[in-house]
Amino acid sequence: MRSAEIQMYGRRTGILIEGDHDYTFTYHASYLADPSARAISLSLPLQAESFKDKRLFPFFDGLIPEGWLLDIAEQTWKLDPRDRMGLLLACCHDCIGAVSVIPMETVND
Helix, strand or coil, X not given: CEEEEEEECCEEEEEEEECCCCEEEEECHHHHHCCCCCCCECCEXXXXXXXXXXXXXXXXXXXXXXXXXXXXXXXXXXXXXXXXXXXXXXXXXXXXXCEEEEECCXXXX
């Protein structure tokens, strides 16, 4: 499994986990308890329950670069263009905008 801490404006917001057959995004309880907390996306509203999907959530997929920038990332880091989580972890630590994706150590079952 691979996972990433999701930050918004440098604040720990939640965790994204790639499982064997699905993806899970969960907001941190401490983030949800803050009255100033905002959802990272309209498609991922604030809630305590985890979001699950068989594909990488469109919001996170949209953070991955496209075109020539994606080509450079794939060639430089020898990434598979079909490995969306790998691309997200490699390319989205310092995205344009409010959200950052910080790779976490590999979690073994």
